Amino acid sequence: MKEFEIGIIGGGIIGCAIARELSRYSEKTAIFEKFADVGAGTTKGNGGFIHAGYDPLPGTLKAKLNARGCLMYPELARQLSFPYKKTGCMVVGFDDNDLAHIRQLYERGRENGVPDLEIISGDRIFELEPEANREIKYALYSPNSAVTDPYKTAIAFAENAVDNGVELFRNCEITDIQRDGSGFLLQTPEDSYKVQYVINAAGIYADDVSRMAGSEDFHIICKHGDLIIFDKNSEVKMSMSLFPTPTSTTKGIALGTKIAGNPSLGSTSVIREKGDLDTYKEGVEQLLAGAVRLVPNIKKCKIIRAFAGERAVVENNNNDFYIRPSEKVPGIFHVAGIQSPGVASAPSIAEYVVEMLKKSGVHLTKKDQFLAVRRERKLFAEMTDEERERAIAENPAYGRIVCRCEMVTEGDIVDAIHSVVGATTVGGVKRRTRAGMGRCQSGFCQHRVIEILARELGIDPCQVCYENEGSNLLIRKLKGEGIS
Amino acid sequence: MKKDTYDVVVIGGGPAGMAAACKAAEWTQRVLIIERSSLLGGVLNQCIHTGFGLHYFGKNLTGPEFADLQREKVKKREIDVWTDTFVIRILPNRTIVAVNENGMLQISAKAIVLAMGCRERTRESIVVPGARVAGVYTAGTAQRYMNLENFVPGRQFVILGSGDIGLIMARRLTLEGLEVKGVFEIMPEPNGLRRNIKNCLEDYGIPLHLSTTITKIIGKNRVEAAEVSRVDENGKPIPGTERIIECDTVLMAIGLIPENELTSGAGARLNPVTNGPLVDESCQTTVPGIFACGNVLQVHDLVDNVVAEAEKAGKEAAEYALGEAAAHLQWSGGITVESQGIVRYTVPNAIRSSERPVSLSFRVRKGISGARAVIRSGERILWQGRPRGYKPSVMEQLNMPASVLKQAEGTITLSVEQEDAE
Known part of the structure; x- marks a missing residue:
């Protein structure tokens, strides 16, 4: 034991x-x-x-x-x-009522030891976030807020x-x-x-x-x-995160940016089953x-x-x-x-x-x-052209694109599988490499990811799971089952 | 970085890319096809059913057979082909940066033909609520698993959307002894070709449920069921009409989107309705010397039409490369083509020269009977067709004689109007 x-x-x-x-x-x-x-x-x-x-x-x-x-x-x-990206964020207000909320947050922040908070208004808001609704009047600006x-x-x-x-x-x-x-x-x-x-x-x-x-x-x-x-x-290209003034239950629906640049929106708050x-x-x-x-x-x-x-x-x-x-x-x-x-x-x-x-x-x-x-190791998509050239010279698998939307190579995927806490599932590969995270949502690359996982882990493609046990993606071979 | 120059570089080696390259090679020496996968043919390689080539080759072929005939032509014309090569970006000066196992590549092209095709709409693009589990595929992905990878992706299927790929897959799955519980279409009329409704569903007794959609996907790790609901005339689910259908797989056959990330990167403007580039009658985008054809430009119903459009683009690209670009006026010149009423879009969006006839493609937003296609310039009617029915599932083509175009001033509009509207 x-x-x-x-x-x-x-x-x-x-x-x-x-x-x-x-x-x-x-x-x-x-x-x-x-x-x-x-x-x-x-x-x-x-x-x-x-x-x-x-x-x-x-x-x-x-x-x-x-x-x-x-x-x-x-x-x-x-x-x-x-x-990690220090994008900063703003809690925005449309009227004086919101401004009172914003002042309250500012005070709380100071008490909690949050540095660099500012209450701003007018054009400064739109300089910081050009996408913001022009009806926004006030904002609590927090430059240290970030995304990961x-x-x-x-x-x-x-x-x-x-x-x-x-x-x-x-x-x-x-x-x-x-x-x-x-x-x-x-x-x-x-x-x-x-x-x-x-x-x-x-x-x-x-x-x-x-x-x-x-x-x-x-x-x-x-x-x-x-x-x-x-x-x-x-x-819409968000350069930072925008929050409405919060309610008692949630910080409200925020529009921000993911590390990779996708605008992201979340989240609602409803009590549901575990x-x-x-x-x-x-x-x-x-x-x-x-x-x-x-x-x-x-x-x-x-x-x-x-x-x-x-x-x-x-x-x-x-x-x-x-x-x-x-x-x-x-x-x-x-x-x-x-x-x-x-x-x-x-x-x-x-x-x-x-x-x-x-x-x-x-x-x-x-x-x-x-x-x-x-x-x-840097992902291929994040490399400069010179770094890419070197990576491919070292291992041609970096020159084989598997996920076209996010430009993920076979080399990236093999690395993800064999890293210290390696990916064992399609979801695991996705979270480590972004393969399948793009606009086609794995329609074009999933078969390749399954093939690489099966090969690298020495298992049958039908054993490859999307996430947890029971989430197998393929049922069986179509023809020639049992024939090796 | 390895460097190279070509007269015409075609991006994408599917039916459009091969047809454009073959045509370009009739006029100019140095033609290159860059293809992402290891085999030319694109989606044709997984379309093992028949129905291809009736117009172009005069034969009823399977997808792989059609692709094979095209591959032979590519070989005969001594066109350079780089497979397993991925284009990373295109610069407006027609420099292409690509990658393959040998490293990074930089190609200067005198003209470029974009032929990257399209991708399928996913569950996400229509936001189907419910469980985020294994067993939800696009119809094309399932088709690839079956026909190229030799795997069965499920046992009991529910198909959302009556697009052609979904219909073809309903039959394909049934022929392999798998169970198709039904095809569900949110619109009051089917989306695929009439012949596919008959040959793929009716002949096999697969139910088609119109004005019905999936309102929830249910399951813990893999799909266990789909909840379907009837929808009202606005496409909104009607409460109380929910039914639970047990299945382990949901296929999405809900349409295609042209793949134009490279196109916009090159600086070409897109049509927000189609997601394809704006083009003139020579298939030239808003960036001089960059042309587009096939499903990257507009989603076609038939590969035969793709090939015809691609041949035009290939020839125009070759002419451009040969320096006969003088004939290609600036984008700002000529006639602007606009769609009106139930006409969803047109291709082309601009006409440079009224010296030659132009083929105008379009689709309608909703089905209509006894309607005429009408071309106006201002208030003046320049041309109108005979009354007939139009369906959103059919890509229409009008051949505009030069004599009509000559009467146009500035902008022409295309509309499809019912008789009594006049």
Whole structure:
């Protein structure tokens, strides 16, 4: 039986960030992720905004962690080479009522320690974002707000953690937790693992995990959000993110830009069943109505993808993160209710959790050799022509374009499959390389991606899944089944 | 970067690209086809059904047979062909940057013919709500899996849209013993060719449900069912008409979009209605020396029409390359062609010379009977056709004699009008 000092349940951006932070120490750590990939649950369905920290109510855990997390991103992105773009953002107002809201956010931001906030009006708004609706009168301008691709950030954290000795188990759902001496036995359908401490970073399932261990009986409510991605060649080119003045439940429908340049729109907020990642017609309509107020030129016909995400909200917790040692079952640490601004806070949550462990008497020994840097090969699409020339000379696979919309080469895909936390699914390849993320949505390249995955993983093409088990794309050979 | 020069470079080696290259090679020496995949032929290679070439070759051919005849011509004309080569960008000065296994390539062309074809509309382009799971394919992707990759992509199919590829696939799946639960079309009339409705659906007893659409896709990891609803005359789902149809696969056959990312990168203006470039009667885009033909210009119904259009583009491109461009007036000159009323678009959008007849292609927005095509210049009627029916699923072609064009001043408009409207 494998034994670890610390077992992290959940390989989302939070679990992976904590694992990376813990990999600075000698104690053996493992991540248990039930899906086929890290960052493939709530992290995948996130809009990618790195909020600056002016939203949370002062005094909350959110307020404390968000502002710091946002400022940690630039250095982390350099160290771990994940996508990060400091676009800035504006919370816009149309009238004096909105202005009062904006002033309130400004004050909150100052209390929360958010630097460089400004309240602006008039032409300055349109200089910063030429696409903005000309009826906008006021804005809170936050230059440190940014965007990332959260799944890539999670992968980067996970790979760096693994480089530093963390073990990652994917397709590994913890189905039971038993006390075992001073530690715990984590049960999966096939195996069991012995750990001294459990970090519960199971996202929307954190309440189930807590109950499984006989720990606190908190309850998670899922706030579902629809999101939309537009074609890169949309007439609208967003240079930053625009938010309306927030309501009590959500920051409102924001129009921003993805790292790759696609305008993006999200998200709605409706309480739905746990695990419901369907997209909803009324959600999409609400998004478009919201977008038109911010940028009148945005066109429905340029939509290339709709998807959905979930926010894990711990009930009766003042709408705050729920990060604390279990009082009922010592040795278990809950990192739950990481709703927005979870992505922005991930790095500071990881620091906070490590401090919490130390304070709770968990012995952590700093390693002499910690690899802070993760090197990732540039994608072909991001290379200069000279870099491309060199890459092809080294390996002709970089000269074979597989995904035409996003210009992804066979070389990029093979790299993604054989990286430290490699892609094993079509979705995994897509998140690492962008193959299938463009306007044709994999219509032209999916067969090639399946072929390459099957070849590199030594499996039958019919075993290749889109995401998790049961999501096979092909049923069987058409002719000659059984004939080798 | 390796450098090369050609008279005419054709981008895309499908039926349009091959036809344009062959024609260009009749007039000029150095012709090159750049093709992304490893085999010339484009989508024809996966269209193993018949119905191709009735007009052009006078024979009823399969797609691969049609492509084969074209490939032979390309070979005979000694046209250079670079397969597995991907064009990254085209500059307005007709420099092409491409990539293949040998590295980066830079080609200077005297004239360029764009023949990149089109892509299929996806689930996303019409925002079908529901689960984001495996088992939702475009009809063409499923066709590729079956006919070129030798894989079955599902067992029980629901097909959304009655475009030709969807109809052909309904039959193809049925012939392979797979179950097609039905074809669902949001419009009150089918979208594909009449002969395909009969040969692919009626002959096999596959139900076609008009004024019906998918309102939700259901499933956990793979599609488990589709919810379909009837729609009202505005295409809006009618509450209470929902039905759940069990299936593991949904095919989208909801139309095609010309692939013009390279085109706009080269500086050519696009028609927002078709997503194809604006062209004159010689298929020249708004960038001098860059021509377009086939499905990259407008979505055709028949490959035979594609070839005819491509041959014209190929010849014009060759003339341009040979320096006979003097005949090609500036884009600002000549007659502007505008569509009116139920005419969705026209190709060309401008006519330079009223010395020669011009073939005008168009589609209507909705079906109409007993209607005339009318060409006006201002208030004056220059020409009108005999009354007949028009359908959105048919690409119409009008041959305008030079005598009509000579009477035009500035702009002509094309409309399709019912008799009683007069």
